[in-house]
Amino acid sequence: MHNLALAIGIVGIIIVGAIAAAVVRDLWNGKIDLTKLLSGDDAASLSRFQFLIFTFIIGLSYLYVAVDKETLPDVANAWALLGISGGSYVLGKGIQMSADTAQKAQDHTTRQAEAAAQQAQAVAEQARLAAQRLPPPQPTAAPPPAPSGQTQS
Amino acid sequence: MSVLRALIQVEVWLFLGAVSLIVLHRLVSGGINIGQAQLNRAQLLLSVIAVAAYYLAMVISRRELPSVPGAVIAALGSSNVIHLASTLAQRWPATIGSWKSP
Numbered sequence: 001m002h003n004l005a006l007a008i009g010i011v012g013i014i015i016v017g018a019i020a021a022a023v024v025r026d027l028w029n030g031k032i033d034l035t036k037l038l039s040g041d042d043a044a045s046l047s048r049f050q051f052l053i054f055t056f057i058i059g060l061s062y063l064y065v066a067v068d069k070e071t072l073p074d075v076a077n078a079w080a081l082l083g084i085s086g087g088s089y090v091l092g093k094g095i096q097m098s099a100d101t102a103q104k105a106q107d108h109t110t111r112q113a114e115a116a117a118q119q120a121q122a123v124a125e126q127a128r129l130a131a132q133r134l135p136p137p138q139p140t141a142a143p144p145p146a147p148s149g150q151t152q153s
Numbered sequence: 154m155s156v157l158r159a160l161i162q163v164e165v166w167l168f169l170g171a172v173s174l175i176v177l178h179r180l181v182s183g184g185i186n187i188g189q190a191q192l193n194r195a196q197l198l199l200s201v202i203a204v205a206a207y208y209l210a211m212v213i214s215r216r217e218l219p220s221v222p223g224a225v226i227a228a229l230g231s232s233n234v235i236h237l238a239s240t241l242a243q244r245w246p247a248t249i250g251s252w253k254s255p
């Protein structure tokens with residue numbers, strides 16, 4: 001039983017270590033973009049970065065305590081950190097998505113207004129051309145002059 | 154089991170240390186744009202690394218998942234609240250517009 005626990009612990013360490021190594025490698029290569037981590041941009045989310053760090057720290061701490069005590073530890077005390085980082089990530093994502101949705105709606109409205117303006121311009125041009133093709137208006141005949149001897153009553 | 158404990162300890166400190174060193178290296182070499190850095194984001198980044206290191210030290214010294222002190226939670230929570238409030242303030246018109254639209 002002791003050997004099984006040891007083997008499971010080793011497998012756990014290898015899996016988490018491989019994921020951590022991949023994350024560190026991507027951070028180093030620039031695949032995980034940190035350029036705008038402090039200047040505020042969608043590409044580098046600080047909330048996501050925070051969530052990543054706490055997930056690894058608490059995951060590895062859990063593994064550490066489980067290996068040490070040879071039993072599953074109580075995680076109730078770690079919820080606060082995960083809750084804060086996870087909640088911040090979710091709220092940040094919600095704000096970002098709301099803003100993106102509003103921006104898309106605004107872009108759509110602008111495009112629709114531009115299309116309507118272009119259509120109205122085309123109709124006006126057609127009307128102008130049609131007016132040019134019409135024959136010039138004939139002068140209307142003047143009403144006959146009233147007889148000179150008659151007086152109006 | 155003591156070997157496993159030592160391995161995990163090395164692994165977790167290596168991870169946190171490597172991430173911190175990469176961030177520091179990028180800050181020094183200009184890989185992270187600090188020209189337009191926002192104070193609230195810098196504060197949150199420092200809080201996260203400090204709290205993570207603190208928690209890790211507590212876990213290793215007590216050999217259990219300890220409860221986080223209220224002051225630490227308050228510090229981290231307020232940093233997050235400030236960061237979120239700042240993000241919301243930057244995108245306020247667009248966000249409110251999306252809430253109003255059906």
